[in-house]
Amino acid sequence: MIDLRSLRSDFPILDREVNGTRLVYLDSAATTQKPQSVLDAMDDYYRLHNSNVHRGAHTLAAEATEMYEAARGRVAGFIGAQPNDLVFVRGATTGINFIAYGWGLNHLKAGDKIIVTIMEHHANIVPWQLVSRITGAELVYLELNEDYTVDTSSLEGILDDKVKIISFSGMSNVTGALGPIKVLSDAARSVGAISVVDAAQLVPHTAVDVTDIDIDFLAFSAHKMLGPTGIGALWGKTERLEEMEPTEGGGEMINTVDRHESTWAPVPHKFEAGTPPIAEAIGFGAAIEYLEAVGMDVIEAHERELTAYALERLSEVPDLTIYGPKDVTLRGGAISFELGDIHPHDIATILDQDGIAVRAGHHCAKPLMQYLEIPATARASFYLYNVFEDVDALVVSLHKARELFGLT
Amino acid sequence: MSGLDELYREVILDHYRNPRRRGTLSGDYIHAEGNNPSCGDEFFLDIEVSGDTITDAAMQGYGCSISQASGSMMMDKIVGMPMSDLRELIHNFKLMMSIEEGDSPVDEDRPGSVLGDLEALQGVRKFPVRIKCADLPWATLTDALDQVSG
Numbered sequence A: 001m002i003d004l005r006s007l008r009s010d011f012p013i014l015d016r017e018v019n020g021t022r023l024v025y026l027d028s029a030a031t032t033q034k035p036q037s038v039l040d041a042m043d044d045y046y047r048l049h050n051s052n053v054h055r056g057a058h059t060l061a062a063e064a065t066e067m068y069e070a071a072r073g074r075v076a077g078f079i080g081a082q083p084n085d086l087v088f089v090r091g092a093t094t095g096i097n098f099i100a101y102g103w104g105l106n107h108l109k110a111g112d113k114i115i116v117t118i119m120e121h122h123a124n125i126v127p128w129q130l131v132s133r134i135t136g137a138e139l140v141y142l143e144l145n146e147d148y149t150v151d152t153s154s155l156e157g158i159l160d161d162k163v164k165i166i167s168f169s170g171m172s173n174v175t176g177a178l179g180p181i182k183v184l185s186d187a188a189r190s191v192g193a194i195s196v197v198d199a200a201q202l203v204p205h206t207a208v209d210v211t212d213i214d215i216d217f218l219a220f221s222a223h224k225m226l227g228p229t230g231i232g233a234l235w236g237k238t239e240r241l242e243e244m245e246p247t248e249g250g251g252e253m254i255n256t257v258d259r260h261e262s263t264w265a266p267v268p269h270k271f272e273a274g275t276p277p278i279a280e281a282i283g284f285g286a287a288i289e290y291l292e293a294v295g296m297d298v299i300e301a302h303e304r305e306l307t308a309y310a311l312e313r314l315s316e317v318p319d320l321t322i323y324g325p326k327d328v329t330l331r332g333g334a335i336s337f338e339l340g341d342i343h344p345h346d347i348a349t350i351l352d353q354d355g356i357a358v359r360a361g362h363h364c365a366k367p368l369m370q371y372l373e374i375p376a377t378a379r380a381s382f383y384l385y386n387v388f389e390d391v392d393a394l395v396v397s398l399h400k401a402r403e404l405f406g407l408t
Numbered sequence B: 001m002s003g004l005d006e007l008y009r010e011v012i013l014d015h016y017r018n019p020r021r022r023g024t025l026s027g028d029y030i031h032a033e034g035n036n037p038s039c040g041d042e043f044f045l046d047i048e049v050s051g052d053t054i055t056d057a058a059m060q061g062y063g064c065s066i067s068q069a070s071g072s073m074m075m076d077k078i079v080g081m082p083m084s085d086l087r088e089l090i091h092n093f094k095l096m097m098s099i100e101e102g103d104s105p106v107d108e109d110r111p112g113s114v115l116g117d118l119e120a121l122q123g124v125r126k127f128p129v130r131i132k133c134a135d136l137p138w139a140t141l142t143d144a145l146d147q148v149s150g
């Protein structure tokens, strides 16, 4: 058994109490807690190096620029990428919007198809709806197998040269199911389409190397991997980024500007208009440093043990239904469930009284909820700082909820 | 009573599990829909108005025990009530929920000033994030009344 317990003291917030008891934080799929080193890195930047990047000739400007670009290098290195192929964006959502507008708009025409899966987060649905509306392209959904994994068998009937983009989640934030990266990236390549991976839930929990998987774009958010909010990464193959138009114009992203025409700075800067979130980028770099020090293989193994334990303990709770794969090799640590006729919001309120933070609702995945014919679920999700007692506390509290609602 | 026992009173669970006047109206009626996009709770309301009085009502909806019980209790209360009393009832409910401020002189002769069973929802006040759940049916009712008064 892997014991990461000693890491908990690196996370100041885990010391606090909620409603008079120890905080049991089971909402890392929404956002993760931050270690002291990330807070320190951002604080250090503001205290000692604060300056705008890429502009000044003075010492602070040079330091800030160096720190900002070093963070880019760290984030890129984390996914096996070249720094110049990594664009700092606001988060996974902005990353996917940039692809949709910057690449989609000038490559899609009426009648083309964009394939997504029914388990997508709204961040990987709505941007494609928006560009479909403009271009006349059609959004096509892959559905699920019995075990909640993506059913790729229907691809046969859909795949043709009208398909231009296949965009899918690397790991569902609702069911925890892993996305079929190889099958879908192969499918995309076979018809000359591009593949886009929404890695918001994947990169934080599992080692990803973009040189091992043949995909075109990947987007993720720092705040779901110990980093701050307001920053994330969009990675693309060099040639894809070259083909992509900037979605935002302004300072920093230009080469020359005349009255009516401008030329762009080279990738990745042409996608980073305006003053970027510098402290956040530096915090992102520090988060990566922390994850690398622990080791992604260790984190993944720890979460798998926790998930297996949670699935087992939850299956002992009467009236509890889990929506997601039972096989831990097919999934990550986001566990969605229902408990009898107790509405997920009531579950969340009851758990909160015991200091347990879970999410309740549609998890920004309404098409999936409609497909599963459920209006909402409660969701517990794990990260490296969770311990087995967190699962035990969850189970105790769920029994309490059953009692309050008179379930027998 | 602990906060949770106060929140999930028996009468609330009863209304949650056995909602009153569930369904739709036919004929001439006013329809209003409310939802809380952040949590997905929904409340659909049909009311039949004759003269100055609500003569029939039906609701449909989906959501947590608080939003649905609040709606069910509201249904129990509003049929047969004159419009003027309804506005007062809504105000009194919102006062109890700390959504609105002001006085609420209780006058047993005015049905809108007596909350009755609805007082079971008082416990919600201790859970500020849930106040909007309790309010959903009432916001929907307000919308329906606004349609009546045009």
Ligand SMILES: Cc1ncc(COP(=O)(O)O)c(C=O)c1O
Pocket (backbone or CB within 6 Å): A029, A030, A090, A091, A092, A093, A094, A121, A123, A124, A169, A171, A172, A173, A198, A200, A201, A221, A364
């Ligand atoms: C699978 C998935 N994709 C995209 C997002 C959007 O991430 P962000 O809100 O950080 O842009 C999330 C966050 O909840 C997610 O879970």
